[in-house]
Amino acid sequence: MTTTKLFNEYKELLPEKVLDDIKKYLPDKCTDAKAKIIFETVYGEYKRSIANPGESVGLISAESIGEPGTQMTLNTFHFAGVAEMNVTTGLPRLIEILDGRKTIKTKMMEVYLKKSHSSGKEVKKIAELLKETTLKEFLKEISINIMNMQMTIELDENKMKSVGLTTNKITKTLSKLVKGFKFKEDKKDPVIIVTPSSKDEALNTIYKLKETIKHVYISGIKGITQVLPVKRGDEHVIVTAGTNLKDLFKHDFVDTERTISNDLYEMESMFGIEVARQIIINEVFKVLDAQGINIDVRHIMLVSDAMTMSGSVLGINRYGIVKEKPSVLARASFETPITHIINASLVGEVDKLNSVIENVMMNQAIPVGTGLPGLITKVK
Amino acid sequence: MWSRVQISSGPFIIKTKMVNKINQVKHNLIPLHEKLSEKDRTALLEKYNIESKELPRISIKDVAIQHLDVKEKDVIKITRKSHTAGTTTFYRGVVND
Structure with a gap:
């Protein structure tokens, strides 16, 4: 077909999308003469719709x-x-x-997973792994033994298993994050025994710890408060409340090329x-x-x-x-005019009256539409 | 991206650029960024009769251009995918701020 010749001819003149559309809707049995009329009409229409x-x-x-x-x-x-x-x-x-x-x-992320993980079986598990968890979520019971100055933390084994934690790991993170107390793990049951490291610690501090220790960060990604696996097409996506792309990308199951956040500044710092x-x-x-x-x-x-x-x-x-905006008057015309004018006068700013609003103030023709071009003549 | 090299003779610390170590950030939404050659750059600026500072700006620290080894006043050509036109080209001048 010679329509390809026409396409080449208009390649420079029309945008790619328009050419694709023509290709899509052009009938198979279109004669060259008719195709040419189509191209000319489209080009005319395109020219007319461009902003002047x-x-x-x-x-x-x-x-x-x-x-x-x-x-x-x-x-x-x-x-x-x-x-x-x-x-x-x-x-x-x-x-x-x-x-x-x-x-x-409401900060949100859409976490896409790599192909090997997005099939659906693991998605719930991965979602749980991402969520920020505090000790509260693994607790069964906290009790205080006043006689021995001791606090026992009983943990929920099933919940720990679902994110792949053990009593040992929790004990370690607790002793790292909470200062002034000793943490010891029970060998048989999922129980942690807490004692103050110095003996003259008042009972009061243990009571205080009982409340504060519930909010100690244990696992997951900081900032992610909710996770929700959603099916999109034939793959699974995890929608999260709260964003933290930097920490999320440390996990290798995340498809870093598609995952997005709705926080403009975070996306700017991560991707430009x-x-x-x-x-x-x-x-x-x-x-x-x-x-x-x-x-x-x-x-x-x-x-x-x-x-x-x-x-x-x-x-x-x-x-x-x-x-x-480079112009003082343009800035002053928007909000807080006095500060702008005072600051400009302090440093001796110059306004070249290049834009619209300054010229409206000056009662001059504004550089818009037919007011934009100037006339240049040769002076003899 | 920056590595510190200590020169033995004095207390000066010189920053050197390690070009090889920069990994290009990849994301579906990042359009193609290219550095214009000196010839293309002057041609572009002449065509529109402007200086490079009059172009839309891009920070020298921008993540998407770290692999290009850019300096101030360079012009970056960006080829975007567009809903309305298929692909569009856009230019940004590199600024240091």
């Missing part, structure tokens, strides 16, 4: 996201598919992402700014999609491009991208 130079795309994005945003239900905390896990969605989450908050309400950009797009899109709101991805892409322009994630507020 000087188009205020940011304003259009703001309106396109803002208007449907008013229709979003406020404060929806709904369950993401499966019960138990509480997830921030809706407007609070959207604000969280776009503000570039350092601490987000480009991944943070993609995560912003994905997360915003997820929120809007869940609400049944259709916003063109291009608007969201523009927002996330703006947020990652400086090489690190900046929120859309006066501490973030507004602070990066």
Whole structure:
């Protein structure tokens, strides 16, 4: 077929996706003449839909996201598919992402497993292994013997087995983390005997220890409070509440190439700014999609491009991208004008009036649309 | 990535870069990062009539470019997968901050 010739001809002119779409929908028996008409129409349509130079795309994005945003239900905390896990969605989450908050309400990870582990048999076991556990989870009983100044901790054997722990291991971690007490393991039963290391220790301290020792970290990954194995397609994924990619990646069953977190800053530090950009797009899109709101991805892409322009994630507020604006007047026009103007006058900043808002203030033509190009003439 | 080398004659500590030891971070979401050659870099900057600091920025410490052995003012070419266009290219100038 000679349509390949046409494809080559338009390779430079049309984006890859459009060419793929044409390839997909072009009928088999299409004659060359007809194919050429199709290509010409598509190219014309494509040319028409490109934003013109000087188009205020940011304003259009703001309106396109803002208007449907008013229709979003406020404060929806709904369950993401499966019960138990509480997830921030809706407007609070959207604000969280776009503000570039350092601490987000519900941190989550999607842990993908390597092919050899994702079949389903081991998934529950692995999930348990990831969860941060304190001593509380393995306890059967704690009792204090006042006469001997002794505390006995009785452990649950079944629970220890499920994460591959022994009484010995727990005793070791306890003696490492809790100072001022001696830990001894019973040889027959899963029991740990605790005695104060110095004799003049008051009974009071043992009582205090009884409460605090319950919260001592034993195993798992710090920060992960909940785990949930979910089936996705033909493999199993573990969704976790709480993130800690660094410690998670020490386990060799984790597929580090696909595992993601919903914490922008964590993803940025682990994988770089480009991944943070993609995560912003994905997360915003997820929120809007869940609400049944259709916003063109291009608007969201523009927002996330703006947020990652400086090489690190900046929120859309006066501490973030507004602070990066080169013009004093543009910064002052947003929030806290007096501080900006005072600081600028102290260091003698110059405003070149290159952007829109400064020129609005100055009552001049703004560099947008037809106001953008200037006329240059040859002077004789 | 940095290793400290002690020079015996004085108390100076010199940082040397161990290029071979840097492992490239891999993730499905990381697009292809390439360092532009000097020739391509000037051609790009000339085409758009800009300086490299006017490009969108990328930190020199960014994890995704550690294996490229970059220095300040280099330009990184990023080939992204895009929902809307298939693949798109994007440029970032390396900054040290």
